[in-house]
Amino acid sequence: MTKSELIERLIDKHPELSVKDVELAVKIMLTQMADTLADGERIEIRGFGSFSLHYRAPRVGRNPKTGESVSLPAKHVPHFKPGKELREQVNASLKDEY
């Protein structure tokens, strides 16, 4: 499912709202989530999961083309931990298939 398919599904589910409002709502929600992580804060969505930042220590990497070593600074990367409900629902789909 892509973002535009998500928007279409939400439009079908919410006939009381205009197409424009649904499109904007999705944009606002995803922007707010990205802004939160970019500010170094967590996101906690009950039933779905939580997003946090994981620390990556500085390291010496290599340029794969030249073999030259480059020092890479410490950084944070976004991490998602699925909530119990999502984990169980997704795992149940595996069992349904067999």
Add this chain to the structure above:
Amino acid sequence: MSALTKADMAERLFEELGLNKREAKEMVESMFDEIKESLSHNEHVKLSGFGNFDLRDKRQRPGRNPKTGEEVPISARRVVTFRPGQKLKERVELHSAKQQ
């Protein structure tokens, strides 16, 4: 500094988009429900600008009960993984750089 919640997101839709409080709350619920629904049907989710939710099937593997030390197999399972998009990764790295 507290985490962003569904209530914060609904509040933003109320303020910025002018949805009423009930509509705003339902829209936030609906978005996460649709993502969950998609993943539960083994359909991965690609949200450009944010990231992708992928699914991986793991085979059964040997495990251990950490309390008793007893060997217990970890059953085959399907798990969700999140791969942040390039733009989000860059923005988060920028934040790390600012802190140092």
